[in-house]
Amino acid sequence: MTAAPATTTDAPTPTPPTTAAPTARPTPVGRVYRFEVAKLLSQWRIRVLVAACWIAPALFVAGVSQQSSLPVDTLFGRWMDTTGWAGPLVTLGFSGTWALPLLTSVVAGDIFTSEDRLGTWRHLLVAVRSPGRIFAAKGLSSLTVLLAMIAGLAISSSVAGVLVVGNNPLIGLDGHTLSAGEAAVRVALAWACVLAPTLALAGLGLLGSVLFGRSPMGLLLPAVVAFAMQLALMLPLPVAVRLALPGSAFLSWNGLFTEPAQLGPILVGVVVSLVWAVAATALAYTVFVRRDFSGNGHDTAGRRAITIGLTPIAALLVLGIAAIAPFSSVTDSGITQAKVNRSVATAFAHLYRLQTTQLHRPAVTEQQLRTSAACNRGGGSRTPEGAGNDWRCVVSWRLPGSTAVGRAIYQLDLHPDGRFMADGDGPKQVNGYFLVRTPDGDAPNPLWQFDANVDLLSTPK
Known part of the structure; x- marks a missing residue:
């Protein structure tokens, strides 16, 4: 007698619970910022420029102050052998005309272009996962290096002047005598005034670096704009046009050394420069976050550069002239x-x-x-x-x-x-x-x- 085959019932296989795939979070801005600062300072030309800003002004002031022939054609140059506070003002005049535009071009004008040259955008985006955070970190890192350079120019020239010549009173631009303490405060304020136009050039540098990609025009844009403004300011422009240019703030600090201080051109120049800085940086950010990073490089067509970069800046200049005109003159030079x-x-x-x-x-x-x-x-x-x-x-x-x-x-x-x-x-x-x-x-x-x-x-x- 054979046994009947046992019947088996197939039990359903339990389905493992599903878990959501972990979402990668963007890297914090602070970490990216430190990485960008380290990248900037790893470049030999940046290290050389930072060192030069902290050493060259001291050597210049110490050397010129001991000469029998002083740069009398330069503002405050005739007092370099009398007071140590004339040296940093001579350095400031040179820096506003030549040094700061060139430094801004090298730092801010190359901050995005370098990634296009090396083709490293995709690697950076994979690591950070946020174009906005990349832009913020790069902008802040370039600003940090620029501030270190400006601090070097101001501090080294001031220390050298005081040590070599002495902490003596300074003759102001209306002939009155400023005590050593007053001179120190006004020298510091004068250097603070040029931060605003430097920020404006830095914003233009970021915009050019984003717009032109691997093209050298991005690197040259701040210097070209600064020198064009310097040439324009040498012309007998109406007051409203002159003060609507951010480059006027590189010159208007002179008014700090009169009694009473001529604060009108200074305040207008600082406000105009800050508006230009914000506008240029906002344009650069808008273009950057909308950019297609799928290619190895990036070169913006000239027409797009004009419509996105030149047109808004020109409109900003017109608006600045219109805003300043009620308080000055659109036809006169202001010199009567x-x-x-x-x-x-x-x-x-x-x-x-x-x-x-x-x-x-x-x-x-x-x-x-x-x-x-x-x-x-x-x-x-x-x-x-x-x-x-x-x-x-x-x-x-x-x-x-x-x-x-x-x-x-x-x-x-x-x-x-x-x-x-x-x-x-x-x-x-x-x-x-x-x-x-x-x-x-x-x-x-x-x-x-x-x-x-x-x-x-x-x-x-």
């Missing part, structure tokens, strides 16, 4: 006869008191001198306004207890930004010679040549 008369008379009165102290004569005040100036252009044949080297001034003053009126003649070379150099043309015992004979020996004559400034936004009295 009344302003020149007042600036020359004020500076002469302050410097006359300084010469009086040198000669150990009885002290006088500006009120007692009752100084006035009568200035004209071309011997009265030209309209007395605007920049030019044909200004001629006759300064008059009275000494206490005397009925005689003293007179001195000056030839002026007046720049479009309002700064001028007055060159004494007699009499010899007042301003006709570069030395003055004092009881302590010959000393530089403060009335022979002096620099002063016309406030382009002030209202003539």
Whole structure:
């Protein structure tokens, strides 16, 4: 008898629970920022530039301050052997014209271009997983390196000036004397003022680096724009146009060294520069996050660069002119006869008191001198306004207890930004010679040549 086969019931196989695949989180901005800073500082040219910014100004100030021939054609250059605070201002003038535009080009103008050259975008995106965080890290890292360079220029030139020449008072742009403490504060503020136009150039550098990819135009854009603005500012532009250019902030810090300070052009220049910086950076960010990274390289067509980069910047310039126009003039240079008369008379009165102290004569005040100036252009044949080297001034003053009126003649070379150099043309015992004979020996004559400034936004009295 055979047993019946056993019947088996197939039990259903349990399905393993499904778990959601882990989502990779983007790398924190702080970590990417540190990585980008390390990448920048690993480049030999960046290391050389940072070192140069911390060493070269000190060598320049120490060397020039000991020379018998000073750069008198440079603002504050004539005082480099008198006070240590003139050196950082001479360095600032050179930096605003040449150094900072070039440094900005090398740092900000190459921050994105280098990835296009090396074809490393896809690797970076896989690691970070966020174009926005990459842009933020690269922008902050370039800003960090630029700030380190600017700090080096300011600190090294100041330390060298104080150590080599001394912590002495500084003669301002209206002839009044600033104490060593006041000079230190205003020098620091002057360097702070150029941060805003440097940020504007850095924003343009980021925009050019994003727009032009591997093309060298991205690297050159900040320098080209800066030098174009410098050339424009050398022209007799209307005040509204001049102040609507961010490059004006590289020059308007001069107003910090008058009493009272000429703050109008400074504040306008800083605000305009910051607006340009924000606008250019926002444009760069918009283009970057919308970019296709599937290729090995990136080169933007010229038409797109014009529509995305040039057109908004041109519109920003027009809007800036329109915003400044109600507070200035869209046709005038801001340099009038009344302003020149007042600036020359004020500076002469302050410097006359300084010469009086040198000669150990009885002290006088500006009120007692009752100084006035009568200035004209071309011997009265030209309209007395605007920049030019044909200004001629006759300064008059009275000494206490005397009925005689003293007179001195000056030839002026007046720049479009309002700064001028007055060159004494007699009499010899007042301003006709570069030395003055004092009881302590010959000393530089403060009335022979002096620099002063016309406030382009002030209202003539």
